[in-house]
Amino acid sequence: MDNRSGFLKKKLAYIHINAAKDSTITKMKKIGFLSFGHWANHPDYATKTAGDVLQQSIELAVAAEEIGVDGAYFRVHHFARQLASPFPLLAAIGAKTSKIEVGTAVIDMRYENPMYMVEDAGAADLISGGRLQLGISRGSPEQAIDGWRYFGYELKDGETDEDMGRRKGLEFLDLLRGEGFARPNPNPMFPNPPGLLRLEPHSSGLxxxxxxxSASDATAVWAAKAGMNLQSSTLKFxxxxxxFHIQQAEQIRLYKKTWKEAGxxxxxxxxxxxxxxxxxxxxxxxxxxxxxARTDSFGYIEAxxxxxxGRSYVGTPDQLIEELAKDEAIQEADTILLTIPNTLGVEYNLHILSSIVKYVAPGLGWK
Structure with missing residues (x-):
């Protein structure tokens, strides 16, 4: 009986220890930074020109990788003094780094040619060795009225700009399968492989x-059915x-449920x-x-x-750990994208990221 009792005690202790480990594992997060890439000729800005933003974005990604940050993400806006065409920047970061994920949050598909985008994305992903994480969407209200029209795009009959963004998103996703669809020229400049031609270069895992x-529950459900990962921002309808964090957590749970049901x-x-x-x-x-002291705020981004x-979290590391532990949406996510004030320069933004990685993330079990 003593031997059996000792065995059971050891087994229960083993289960308890590993349960604690599993609990910690479920809290672990990938941590990335998200830059909007602002610049202006302002005396307090370290980014006075577009060239400053592009060069500093590369420098920050390289330095962030060195301190253990998992991702470098960039927002895309057109007709604004912010980062726009993302693929040259993503490819440059991919060539300068070896581990950090490189991505967007998000590319506005209303402005995109899905076929050309597949080629750009495939090239950038191959340069990075398969580290590209592309966030796409219908996009937010832009600087120019129907700015996508200047890019040569029009709505189809009965289509809204939201519909167009989703349509192009699905087309892009389908083209990434790498299946042939174009009839080969019988007298090509170079020999063709057999069968219909696909877009090249193709990156198989992208x-x-x-x-x-997604800014709504409905689009989160739509994304889950389509088989895309989910990005949820600092605002939501x-x-x-x-x-905010409760609405966002509910959105994520609905997404997970739909994903599972989709098989x-x-x-x-x-x-x-x-x-x-x-x-x-x-x-x-x-x-x-x-x-x-600021809290969530309500307003209108569209008529x-x-x-x-969502509120900003500001405080000492101990205060942040206590407050962030209550954020239900963070608990539901596997990746946290930290918005950064890119205009304050590489050194200061690295200070922010380093402070979070060293003093906040461990206390929450993220790292």
């Missing part, structure tokens, strides 16, 4: 690394009046964006201390569509 940026074979990835600023010194307090905007 299709599973496409994310859809208000669909219940509940706090996809792989596990999806889910990211949420957050503005997190540890107060480590007087400079941090000067820049962000005034945001510490007639009310949205909820």
């Amino acid at each position: 299709r599973e690394r496409i994310w859809w940026g 208000d669909e219940s009046g509940k706090p 996809h074979e792989r596990e999806p990835r889910i990211s949420v964006s957050r503005s997190i600023f540890p107060i480590m010194n007087d400079r941090d307090k000067y820049y962000f201390g005034h945001e510490a 007639g569509r009310r949205a909820v905007f």
Whole structure:
């Protein structure tokens, strides 16, 4: 009996220890930064020109990889002094780094030619060795009225611009399968492979690394059915009046449920964006201390569509750990994208990222 009792105690201890490990594992997150790539000829900006933003984005990605950040992500806006055409930048970062994920959050598909985009994305992914993580979407309200029309695109009969964005997104996703569709010329300049021709260069794993940026429950469900990963930002259409993180968590749970029902074979990835600023010194307090008491806000980003905007998290590392542990959407996601003030330069943004990686992430079990 004593031997058996000792065996059972050891077994229970083993189960307890491994259960604790499993609990920690479920909390682990990939941590990336998200840059909007602003520039302006402002005396306080380190990014006075587009060239400054592009060069500093590469420098920050290289430095972020060195301190253990998992991803370098960039927002795409047109007709604005912000980053636009993403693929030269993504390819350059891919060539300069070896581990960090390189991606977007998000590319506005209303402005894109899906076929040309497949070629650009395939090239950038191959240069990076398969580290591209492309967030695409219908996009947000832009600087120019129907700016996509200047790019040569028109709506089909009865189509909204949202419909067009989703249509192009599905076309892009389908083309990434790498299946042939173009009839070969019988007298080509170079010999063709047998059968119909596909777009080249083809990157075989990229299709599973496409994310859809969703601002509503309905588009999250749509993305799950289509087999795309999910990106949810720091704002969402208000669909219940509940706090932002709760609405976002409910959106993610609905996405997961739909994904499972759709029968996809792989596990999806889910990211949420957050503005997190540890107060480590007087400079941090000067820049962000005034945001510490702010809460979620409600407003309108489109006519007639009310949205909820998530709060910024500002405080000492201990305060951030306590507050972020209560964020339900973060618990549901596997990836956190940290919005950064890119105009403050590489050194300061690296300070922010390093403070989070060293002093906040471990306390939450993210790393």
